[in-house]
Structures are given as C-alpha cells and as structure tokens.
Amino acid sequence: MAGIQHIEAGTRLLRVKHSRHPWLHLVAIALSALVALPILSLAFVALSGGGEDWPHLVANVLPGASRTTLLLLALVAAATSVIGVLGAWLVVAFDFPLRRVFSWALVLPLAVPPYLAAYAFGEFFHYSGPLQTLIRAMFGFATIRDYWFPDIRSTPGAAFVLSSVLYPYVYLTTRIVFLMQGRNIADVARTLGARPAKVFWKVLLPVARPAIVAGVALVLMETINDIGASEYLGVRTLTFSVYTTWLARGSLEGGAQIALLMLVLVFLLLGAEHWARRKQRFNTGRATHMRAYPPRTRLSGLAGLGAVTAVALPVLIGFGIPLLVFGQYASRRLDQFLSPALADAFLNSLVTATATATITILLALFLINAVRLSRSRTTTVAVRFAAIGYALPGGVLGLGLLFVLAHFDNALDAFMRLHFGLSTGLLLTGSAGAVVLACTIRFLALAEGAIHSGMEKLPRHLDEAARSLGQTPSRSAARVLLPLLKPAIFTAAVLVFVDTIKELSATILLRPFGFNTLATYVYENASRGVPEEGAVAAIVIILTAMVPVVLLSGALIRDREAVL
Incomplete structure (x- = not known):
C-alpha cells in the first residue's frame, strides 16, 4: 500500500513538473516589468529633480488640488452610492411599471464618457x-440676478x-x-414581521x-x-495639476511628483477594493431548478410613481x-459626417482601438x-501585477x-549614431504605437478579467481530460478551451x-502631432470653447460605446432571477 502511494506521489510530482513551462514564467514576469516601467520612471524623474519646484508645489498647488480632489471623491462616492444602491434595491425588491426596462436602462450612462457629459451638462445648464x-x-x-441657479x-x-x-458601477x-442572496434573506426577514425599510437597513x-x-x-x-x-468645468484636481505643472511651468519633475502622490491615493483605493472583494461571498443555491424565488413587493399608485421616478x-x-x-x-451639422478631419479621427480611433x-x-x-500551465505562485503574482495598469490614471500612465x-x-539614436552613423530619431515617442502601448x-x-470570468464557468479539468487523450497543452487549449471561451x-x-x-488622458500626452482620435477631436473643440463643433464625433463615441452596454443589458434581461 505504501509503495502504491509512493508511486502515485511520484506520478503527481512528475505531472506537476511536466506542466511547468519556464519560458511562460519568464514572459509573464517580462510583461509585469513592462507595466512597472511607467511607475518606476515616474519615481526616477520625481527624485532626479533638484527640488526647486517642491516649495512652490507645497505652498501653492498641492493644498488646493488635494482638497479639491478629496472633496470631489467624497461627493462622487456619496452620490454614486445612493443612486446605485437605491436603483439596485428598487429593481430587485419591488415590482412597478417598466421595472424590467429600467433594470437594464440604468446601465446606459456608462456609454457616455465623463468629458462628454461635462460638455453636454455645461451647455444644458448654461x-x-x-x-x-x-x-x-x-x-x-x-436676468440671472432675479433668481439663483447652481453653478455647474x-x-x-x-x-x-x-x-x-459613473453610478452604474x-x-x-x-x-x-x-x-444572488438579498431576495431570499429579505424574504426570511419579512416573514418575521420586518418592514421593507427595516429589511433594507438591517x-x-x-x-x-x-x-x-x-x-x-x-x-x-x-x-x-x-x-x-475637470478641465472644462474649471475644477483643479491633482490630475489637472499634473498637466499644468508640466506644460505651464515646464517642470517634468514637478508633474511626476504630483503623479506619485496620486498613485498613493490609487493604491489606497485598490486596497479598499481588495478588502471588499475578499469579504464578498455568494451562495447561489442552484442545486435544483425547482427552487421558488420570493415574490417582489408590488408597488402601485404614488409608491409606484415614486419608484419609476427614482429609477428614471x-x-x-x-x-x-x-x-x-x-x-x-x-x-x-450633418455635413460634418463627410468632413475629412472627422473621417481621419474616426479612422485613427478605429485602427488604434482594433490594434x-x-x-x-x-x-x-x-x-x-x-498561470494555468506553470502552476507557479511567482507567475500568478506576476500576472496579477500586470493587471495593475487599469488602476493607473491614464494621465499618470501616459x-x-x-x-x-x-x-x-x-x-x-545614440547607439546608431555611434556605430552606424545613422540617426533613428524618435521612433516610439509621439507615435500612434505609443498610444496603443499605453491603452x-x-x-x-x-480583458484578463472578462476572459478569466468565462473560464471559471468551465469545468476545471476539461483541458486535462483532453490531454489525457493524447492532446498537447497547446492543442487542447486551441481545440477545447478557445471554442468554449x-x-x-x-x-473582452x-x-x-x-x-x-x-x-x-493618455492619448493627449502620447499622440503624434496632428493625430486626432474621436476623443481628442471633441476635446480640442471643447478647449476652444466650441464643444458643439465636436457634436458629431461625440454622437459617434456614444453610439459606439453603447455596444457593450446593449450586450450587458441583454444579459440582464435574460437573467432568470431578474425576471421571475
């Protein structure tokens, strides 16, 4: 018996060793290093300065920009929490007219970039x-002196x-x-005599x-x-201060120092998000399809009208x-649809986004x-670090x-001049390739999160079953996993x-001269005080961004739990 166990242990060890691929490990670490380079370069530039700008930043820039940023974050956090939680509670716990429509329509504002919303609101509330x-x-x-109206x-x-x-997040x-959990535990609470408001809070x-x-x-x-x-509305945040310190004062070191301060704030937010995710657990209870879901509370009259108003x-x-x-x-401005400038911006956006x-x-x-093949903790950590780019503000990353x-x-260029007498100039700096790299x-x-979520829904040993039939890891991934994913x-x-x-943000910094995308096309017109001239490009952006929103909305409609 001990001999059989020894053989099985040795077989498992060989299988684990066979599944590890050192080159995968090295490439994963190289990709993580590529993500880390912008952060390391910011730190290097920030520390390489003589410090002559720091007294000015501390006295005149950072206090006001930090207060404005923190106040903005606090207001946005409070508002999105109220809107998002209230909307989710109403469409899940209650039944009222057009509930199914609003359950997916509440996601639509995600199709509107914040800078487009600022331009539109500035015009609408003017x-x-x-x-x-x-x-x-x-x-x-x-006149305006006859009444008070809030300043946008x-x-x-x-x-x-x-x-x-942003509240859809x-x-x-x-x-x-x-x-997944709320409707069932809320039903238990209601059977004990708790009212809807108390069920919500407690x-x-x-x-x-x-x-x-x-x-x-x-x-x-x-x-x-x-x-x-922020720039269009005249709000001087830390992100805005990075640009003004670099461009207006001509201080790269000062801009990098502010960017590092922003990174500290971002990492604090990442820590909060990680802490929240670690405590998040679901019990879906899908052991049987015969399960009866608790009914929603029917709202009619003034209560139904109030619910419709709150989500509309x-x-x-x-x-x-x-x-x-x-x-x-x-x-x-329908003639702008045929404008060569808009056509170039659309083509640039299309090529950049496709690449x-x-x-x-x-x-x-x-x-x-x-991660799947190497089964190495180091590779897993490297891949997780490679995903930190999404947390970096586009301006800081750029x-x-x-x-x-x-x-x-x-x-x-120095190497080519020294050894070949040729000047290569700027190959990557100020190029469309730099924009693609940043994005x-x-x-x-x-992309990694969306694909990983899809893979988690597949049986864990699906590809291993394929390899047991003689398929190599690459062929089992190509023939089995990819079609299912x-x-x-x-x-993604x-x-x-x-x-x-x-x-x-990143596109503004890294794009070559004369290279416009739809986003920068709208931004340039707004910077000149004529956002209406970028209206056609704005409509194109919104309509394009609606594609994933519509896909997500369709998934919400097909959710059995959402419609029962």
Whole structure:
C-alpha cells in the first residue's frame, strides 16, 4: 500500500513538473516589468529633480488640488452610492411599471464618457440653455440676478456630472448581490414581521456592503483618471495639476511628483477594493431548478410613481441629456459626417482601438494560459501585477510611459549614431504605437478579467481530460478551451475596443502631432470653447460605446432571477 502511494506521489510530482513551462514564467514576469516601467520612471524623474519646484508645489498647488480632489471623491462616492444602491434595491425588491426596462436602462450612462457629459451638462445648464430658459419663461424672470441657479462649473457641479455617468458601477455590483442572496434573506426577514425599510437597513445593506465598496472604488479610480471634465468645468484636481505643472511651468519633475502622490491615493483605493472583494461571498443555491424565488413587493399608485421616478431620473440625466444636447448640435451639422478631419479621427480611433483590442486579447490569453500551465505562485503574482495598469490614471500612465519611450529612443539614436552613423530619431515617442502601448497596458486587466470570468464557468479539468487523450497543452487549449471561451473573448474584445475609443488622458500626452482620435477631436473643440463643433464625433463615441452596454443589458434581461 505504501509503495502504491509512493508511486502515485511520484506520478503527481512528475505531472506537476511536466506542466511547468519556464519560458511562460519568464514572459509573464517580462510583461509585469513592462507595466512597472511607467511607475518606476515616474519615481526616477520625481527624485532626479533638484527640488526647486517642491516649495512652490507645497505652498501653492498641492493644498488646493488635494482638497479639491478629496472633496470631489467624497461627493462622487456619496452620490454614486445612493443612486446605485437605491436603483439596485428598487429593481430587485419591488415590482412597478417598466421595472424590467429600467433594470437594464440604468446601465446606459456608462456609454457616455465623463468629458462628454461635462460638455453636454455645461451647455444644458448654461444661462442660455434649455433649463434656465424654461425657468425664466415660467416665473417671468428677466436676468440671472432675479433668481439663483447652481453653478455647474464648480466642484459640486463636477461631482454631479461624474456621478451621473459613473453610478452604474455601484448599481451593477450591488444588484448582483441583491439577486444572488438579498431576495431570499429579505424574504426570511419579512416573514418575521420586518418592514421593507427595516429589511433594507438591517439586512440587505450589510450584506451588500463589500459590493458597494468595490463598486465605489472603481468609480473613484475613474474619477481620479478624469481630466477632460475637470478641465472644462474649471475644477483643479491633482490630475489637472499634473498637466499644468508640466506644460505651464515646464517642470517634468514637478508633474511626476504630483503623479506619485496620486498613485498613493490609487493604491489606497485598490486596497479598499481588495478588502471588499475578499469579504464578498455568494451562495447561489442552484442545486435544483425547482427552487421558488420570493415574490417582489408590488408597488402601485404614488409608491409606484415614486419608484419609476427614482429609477428614471438617473437614466434621463446621465444618458438622456448628453444624447439630447449632442443630438441637437449634430442635427444642424450633418455635413460634418463627410468632413475629412472627422473621417481621419474616426479612422485613427478605429485602427488604434482594433490594434489595442487584438494585442490585449492575445496577451490576456497568454497570461491566463501561463498561470494555468506553470502552476507557479511567482507567475500568478506576476500576472496579477500586470493587471495593475487599469488602476493607473491614464494621465499618470501616459506621463510615465513618455519618459520610458523618450529614454529608449534617445539611447537607440545614440547607439546608431555611434556605430552606424545613422540617426533613428524618435521612433516610439509621439507615435500612434505609443498610444496603443499605453491603452494595452491600461486595459489588459479588463480583458484578463472578462476572459478569466468565462473560464471559471468551465469545468476545471476539461483541458486535462483532453490531454489525457493524447492532446498537447497547446492543442487542447486551441481545440477545447478557445471554442468554449469565444463569448468571453468577444466580450473582452468589445470592452477594450470601446474603452480605447473613449480614452482621452493618455492619448493627449502620447499622440503624434496632428493625430486626432474621436476623443481628442471633441476635446480640442471643447478647449476652444466650441464643444458643439465636436457634436458629431461625440454622437459617434456614444453610439459606439453603447455596444457593450446593449450586450450587458441583454444579459440582464435574460437573467432568470431578474425576471421571475
């Protein structure tokens, strides 16, 4: 018996050793190092300065920018928590008119980039905009001095804009928890005589707290990444200060120092998100399809009207206002659809997004396969670190990558001059390839997460069964896993494609001269004070970004738990 156990142990050891591939381990570490280079370069540049800018930054820039950023983060966190949690609770726990429509429509504001929302809100809430014009007509006011109206170009205004398009992150994470656990435990609480409000505060909210924290962490990382909305609304955040310190004062070291401060804040948010995810557990109870789900509470009359209003307002504000404003402007500029400048911007966006999606999907598949085959803790840690790019603000990532590419180009040019008498110039710096590289680093985690989620739904030993029939690991992955992962791969590709179309911060820093994408095309017009001239490009961005939202919405509609 002991001999048989010894043989089995030796067989397992051989199988584990056979499954390890050192080259996969090395490539995974190399990819992690590529992600780490922008961070290391920022630290190097920040520490290489003489420190002459630091007194000015400490006295005049950092206090105000830090207070503004923290206030903005606090307001956005509070607003998105209320909107997201309230919307998730209403569509899961209650039944009211159009509930199924709003259960997926609440996701639509994700199709609107924050900078487009800022331009649209700035026009909609302007003195000459439709809202203030209606107020003056209704109450007979003649001038702005006759009434008070909140200023959208302020920190609370920026928080309102960002919350309007970012709350779906909280809504989605919270809704999943409410569906998987909340309705059943809430039904138990109701059988004990608890009213809906008490069930929400005492039962549902504590259960959903980890999901809420995780969703808010994603919202805050997007808020830190924003530059277009903050700049247009005149809100001087830390991200905005990085650009002004670098471009206005000509201080790379000062901009890098502010960027490092932002990274500390980002890592704190990542720690909070990781803590929340670690405490998040689901009990789906899918042992049988005969399970009876607790019914929703029927709302009618004023209660039903209030529920419809509560879930309709976020959709109308976050998605309806941008679509209305840019749609009106675009309808008066239909000739721009044939504009060569817009055609070039669209082509640049298409090529950049397609290249980024292709490279990112291939890298994500490679990294997932590396973890699966190497079975090494070091490889797993390296792959997780390679996914940190999504947490880096686009401006910070672009700035760090710019330093790395400039150093590489200068070193290569010096080498070629010395040995061959040729000048290579700037090959990567200020090129479309730099934009693709930045977007690949930033959105690699997005692709890896989507594909990994699809793989988790497959039987764990599916590919091992194929290898037991004589298939090599690569052939079993190509013939068995890839066909089954097609939906997850397609979803990941669409998400990366659309996020690259929407990307602004890194593109502004790294794009070559005269190279416009749809995002920078809109940004340039807004910077000149004429956002209406970029309305057609804005509509194209929104319609393109609606693709993954529609796919996600379809998944929500098909969710059996959501419709029972």
